[in-house]
Amino acid sequence: MEKKGHPGRVSSKALTYLKEVVEYGFGNSSGPGCTNRFEKAFAKRMGVTYGIAHSNGTATMHSCLAAAGVKPGDEVIVPPLTAAATTYCVLHQGAIPVFADIDPRTFNIDPKSIKERITPLTKAIIPVHLYGLPADMDEIMKIAREHNLAVIEDSAECLLSTYKSKLVGTLGHMASFSLQASKHITCGDGGIVITNDEKLATAVRKFSCFGYHTLTGSSGGVIAKKDRGDPTSLRHDSMGWNYRMSDLQGAVALEQTERIDELVEMRMKIGALFREAVGDCSWLVPQYAPPGYINSYWTFVCRFEEKEAGCSWQDFRKKFYSLGGDFFYGAWQLTYNEPIFQNRQFLGVFFPIDSDLYKGKKQEYKPGLCPVAERLQPKLMHFKTNYLDLEEAREQAKALRETILQVEAERKKSS
Numbered sequence: 001m002e003k004k005g006h007p008g009r010v011s012s013k014a015l016t017y018l019k020e021v022v023e024y025g026f027g028n029s030s031g032p033g034c035t036n037r038f039e040k041a042f043a044k045r046m047g048v049t050y051g052i053a054h055s056n057g058t059a060t061m062h063s064c065l066a067a068a069g070v071k072p073g074d075e076v077i078v079p080p081l082t083a084a085a086t087t088y089c090v091l092h093q094g095a096i097p098v099f100a101d102i103d104p105r106t107f108n109i110d111p112k113s114i115k116e117r118i119t120p121l122t123k124a125i126i127p128v129h130l131y132g133l134p135a136d137m138d139e140i141m142k143i144a145r146e147h148n149l150a151v152i153e154d155s156a157e158c159l160l161s162t163y164k165s166k167l168v169g170t171l172g173h174m175a176s177f178s179l180q181a182s183k184h185i186t187c188g189d190g191g192i193v194i195t196n197d198e199k200l201a202t203a204v205r206k207f208s209c210f211g212y213h214t215l216t217g218s219s220g221g222v223i224a225k226k227d228r229g230d231p232t233s234l235r236h237d238s239m240g241w242n243y244r245m246s247d248l249q250g251a252v253a254l255e256q257t258e259r260i261d262e263l264v265e266m267r268m269k270i271g272a273l274f275r276e277a278v279g280d281c282s283w284l285v286p287q288y289a290p291p292g293y294i295n296s297y298w299t300f301v302c303r304f305e306e307k308e309a310g311c312s313w314q315d316f317r318k319k320f321y322s323l324g325g326d327f328f329y330g331a332w333q334l335t336y337n338e339p340i341f342q343n344r345q346f347l348g349v350f351f352p353i354d355s356d357l358y359k360g361k362k363q364e365y366k367p368g369l370c371p372v373a374e375r376l377q378p379k380l381m382h383f384k385t386n387y388l389d390l391e392e393a394r395e396q397a398k399a400l401r402e403t404i405l406q407v408e409a410e411r412k413k414s415s
């Protein structure tokens with residue numbers, strides 16, 4: 001029977017909050033303040049001072065880059081194996097993405113490669129906690145301190161994971177979370193920045209709301225009436241976009257934050273089921289979590305070795321489907337292999353990469369730039385972890401185990 005949506009993902013409590021918003025009818029400087037309440041609840045759960053809600057988890061990182069003082073022509077180090085958003089926000093700021101290679105076992109950005117890519121123009125690093133696994137933050141922060149760089153954690157896929165017992169998102173200068181539909185908690189689309197730094201929090205909020213001079217890190221997105229009512233009043237003292245989260249999104253985000261532990265725990269249980277199903281298979285190898293790294297499993301990802309398995313990536317997937325397996329994904333293309341990078345016309349012109357504003361070495365986005373990522377990307381398999389019923393997840397783990405056993409048996413037979 002075809003399933004209708006994802007019942008239970010958002011509880012009926014969200015309807016209570018949505019009703020408050022709808023019944024109030026919206027106001028410029030008043031209302032039920034669901035977005036504000038979401039910000040406070042999220043910051044409290046993360047144990048930080050500031051939470052600044054945004055319309056999505058790309059806008060968040062654009063605001064962070066601006067708050068860190070990244071300007072057109074500066075360089076920002078990013079991994080190539082991630083959603084395009086990690087790199088697009090750099091381009092949105094007119095800055096230059098510089099790709100660092102990844103670790104072959106954790107699939108996360110490799111601090112050694114970061115070091116090699118630093119130049120006098122480098123201003124920031126965006127480590128991604130890929131698929132729910134923390135990046136090597138101690139090493140990254142050490143490099144950042146040595147070179148005076150801002151660190152913006154892209155934690156879109158990583159919620160309540162811990163790194164050496166510390167919550168991911170509290171380790172860099174700022175962290176960005178996404179509440180897009182596939183994420184651990186969602187309001188359809190949404191995002192939030194967290195930080196403990198008052199100056200950065202104020203800069204992030206101002207950038208996300210037209211640079212109104214009245215805004216601070218802790219205030220909501222509204223402008224006080226007294227600041228709008230007088231014809232002589234001045235409003236904007238810095239550049240900003242409109243990246244606000246609406247109170248409708250805030251209502252659902254608030255409900256999700258109230259259930260954050262339950263929602264994350266479910267994904268972690270499902271990740272553990274898949275991990276058990278894979279066992280010590282030598283040709284289907286899960287993302288490696290070093291000691292002290294806890295994966296919150298936005299998705300369960302493995303490296304598939306075709307030759308060793310004696311079966312192609314596509315045939316493995318076909319077999320998994322035939323045994324009742326659910327749809328699964330391959331990895332994104334490496335960002336620099338996408339046509340936008342090959343054509344280099346980023347903002348309709350050659351800005352920022354090939355403009356005179358950029359004084360660095362011409363970036364070449366071509367094969368060989370990040371060899372580890374290039375070898376790994378075609379091998380990855382992303383198994384879904386967003387089941388709301390543990391029984392359904394158990395069936396999927398069983399189908400995966402059975403697929404492995406059958407492929408293994410066929411390989412032995414033919415060798």
Ligand SMILES: Cc1ncc(COP(=O)(O)O)c(C=O)c1O
Pocket residue numbers: 056057058059082083085086128154156157178179180189190191
């Ligand atoms: C690693 C990563 N960063 C950033 C984003 C962008 O988030 P959003 O879709 O909320 O803009 C995503 C996915 O959506 C992501 O997976």
